[in-house]
Amino acid sequence: MQNVAQPYRSVLYIPGSKTRALEKAQSLPVDAIIFDLEDAVAPDEKVAARQLLAKTLNTTDYGPRKRIVRVNGGDTEWGADDLATFIDVAPDAILLPKVEDPATIAALSGLLKGATTIWAMMETPRGILNASAIAAAPKMEGFVMGTNDLAKDLGSRGRGAMLTSLQLCLLAARAEGLVCVDGVYNAFKDEDGLRAECDEGRDMGFDGKTLIHPAQVAIANEVFGPSEDELDLARRQIEAYEQAKADGQGVAVVDGKIVENLHVETATRLLAKADAIKLVEGA
Ligand code: COA
Ligand code: MG
Numbered sequence: 189m190q191n192v193a194q195p196y197r198s199v200l201y202i203p204g205s206k207t208r209a210l211e212k213a214q215s216l217p218v219d220a221i222i223f224d225l226e227d228a229v230a231p232d233e234k235v236a237a238r239q240l241l242a243k244t245l246n247t248t249d250y251g252p253r254k255r256i257v258r259v260n261g262g263d264t265e266w267g268a269d270d271l272a273t274f275i276d277v278a279p280d281a282i283l284l285p286k287v288e289d290p291a292t293i294a295a296l297s298g299l300l301k302g303a304t305t306i307w308a309m310m311e312t313p314r315g316i317l318n319a320s321a322i323a324a325a326p327k328m329e330g331f332v333m334g335t336n337d338l339a340k341d342l343g344s345r346g347r348g349a350m351l352t353s354l355q356l357c358l359l360a361a362r363a364e365g366l367v368c369v370d371g372v373y374n375a376f377k378d379e380d381g382l383r384a385e386c387d388e389g390r391d392m393g394f395d396g397k398t399l400i401h402p403a404q405v406a407i408a409n410e411v412f413g414p415s416e417d418e419l420d421l422a423r424r425q426i427e428a429y430e431q432a433k434a435d436g437q438g439v440a441v442v443d444g445k446i447v448e449n450l451h452v453e454t455a456t457r458l459l460a461k462a463d464a465i466k467l468v469e470g471a
Pocket of ligand 2 (some may be wrong): 227285288309311334337
């Protein structure tokens with residue numbers, strides 16, 4: 189279901205209870221916002237946050253930013269009312285926490301209104317092991333890696349321990365054409381650490397990174413957006429391949445490396461992504 193033209197370089201969590209942050213997000217250069225009712229909202233604020241967020245989304249223009257609402261789980265006292273409320277509000281997507289099986293997605297998919305899609309938090313051992321079936325469930329559009337919850341359940345430390353889970357979810361997401369966004373970097377004042385983790389996530393194949401603070405946005409946009417060098421190479425690859433084809437060849441050479449049809453597909457996708465980013469940034 190992925191709309192390849194839509195960038196998801198920067199996906200910012202905003203606690204649904206924080207009026208100031210909800211306002212501020214209207215002018216932040218993020219590709220998507222996760223309006224959170226789950227972990228970022230304290231139990232005694234849950235009901236008020238639900239009402240505040242519903243009213244905000246009904247009355248506020250977030251421009252080109254994708255609006256994703258993270259509800260509380262179906263096994264909590266707030267989950268059902270969250271869903272009932274936001275099915276009506278019909279944001280771009282509803283993000284379910286701690287998804288463990290496709291049945292959870294299927295149950296919601298029949299209730300959605302308008303063009304609302306479903307995203308899943310991938311953050312429990314059982315969920316990760318079922319990633320492939322979850323990705324194939326109806327109305328699924330994206331995975332968000334919940335690395336903090338996963339580390340808690342695994343009893344693991346460090347990014348290295350996450351790699352198998354991250355890659356399983358990427359494989360499952362790509363097999364179904366879904367978006368896949370990397371987990372958060374908790375130390376939000378550590379720019380070098382964030383950049384290193386973004387670099388790693390981009391090289392693994394993630395579309396972007398979930399973020400917790402506005403100070404993280406510029407780095408994610410930069411790392412997950414194509415660089416001028418990459419765009420230049422993509423244009424030259426396409427040109428060289430067209431020339432090769434005109435000469436009756438199936439393979440071109442650019443900068444000492446072969447360029448085949450598959451490289452041209454990647455290059456074309458990169459240029460389309462750059463165009464989509466321009467659209468978002470110009471809006
Ligand atoms: N989205 C939008 N705006 C945010 C924001 C966010 N996630 N986090 C902070 N801001 C705003 C603040 O409102 C403040 O705005 P102002 O200066 O115009 O008043 C500005 O950015 C600076 O905030 P700062 O004082 O540096 O941060 P803080 O101490 O208020 O908050 C956190 C720090 C980590 C508690 C806060 O960033 C946060 O709640 N992040 C989201 C956490 C979350 O959603 N977790 C769940 C998923 S892991
Ligand atoms: Mg979580």
